[in-house]
Amino acid sequence: MLEKPNKFRVALISGVVIGAVSGIPGISLINCCCCAGVWLGGLMAMYLYKQQFAEGMAPMESSDALILGLMSGVVGAFVATLTSVFILLVFGPVEAEFVKSIFEKVVERMAESGSVPSDLVDQLKDQLDQSIRDSARVSGIFGSLFITLILYPIFAILGALLGYAIFRPKAPPQTTQPQ
């Protein structure tokens, strides 16, 4: 029986996709829905891995999904951080400014409706400015990498397991021995 396809290439491709989706401002908002970008990356990894199977190879197993999800998530976390740093260095805090503009609109609307006191609005704005400044610091970048190194592998594994559940090979029909 032939050996299974190499997982590293697939993990690298799906990891880069996860990182790009999570690191590019605007597109990264997809992760605001339960890390959907990372889930889909894990799912895509399983689809790509399945495509590489040829006849005569050992069948795809659920442990492949686990390993592939883990690898994709780790690669994705590094690529996302590198992409964010690159964008931060070249274009400045684009995403943070975008989020800030939305946040300020929401807070101002809340202040107008009276659900938030005006002094708290200023306090919240100061906190947001502080967090934007922190995100541009080296410690903020490493902090972000640390969190994504926990979150992305978890969600990529879940995505890959879901991918296995969807793309798994069908069990061969059970043949009965003639008596």
Add this chain to the structure above:
Amino acid sequence: MSNSKKVYSAFLVLVATWCAGIVLAPLLVSSEPRISSLLYSFYAPICHQIDGRSLHADGAKLAVCARCSGIYFSFLVSLLIYPALQRLASPAIPNRWWLSIALLPMAVDVVLNVMGIHPSSIVTRTFTGICFGAVLPFYLLPPLVEAVTQLQTRLHLRGGLLYARKAQQI
């Protein structure tokens, strides 16, 4: 304790801890603001955390929005009742169509909202999240149990081979 039970228990503890973090973030706002802030930061990369779109506890928003809360908490409840509905060691995975059906209400809610036909509310967001989260354990737990068992078997085999090689060398 069988292997499937061990994997199930570990997974359950992880999911329960995850959900506890979501609830603890608002509950600790006044007593432990630093821990609360850390929890909000931890969940920030996976959710927009918009106040108007979130459920609240003790006057503060949960660490994730209403839809995400629906998904995670229904996932936990579904995982808790899982052993009563299916054998833990069973590798059976439901037909993928059930997953599509569970995802449909959420897709409809989002599409109708984006098209301006029907605005989604906290209730619709939570409900559609619950629909999706409730079916997920039935797709995730069987391959997870199977995967851990396969990896353990491989490790045991490797360990056995190494032991045999060392024994031969001696």
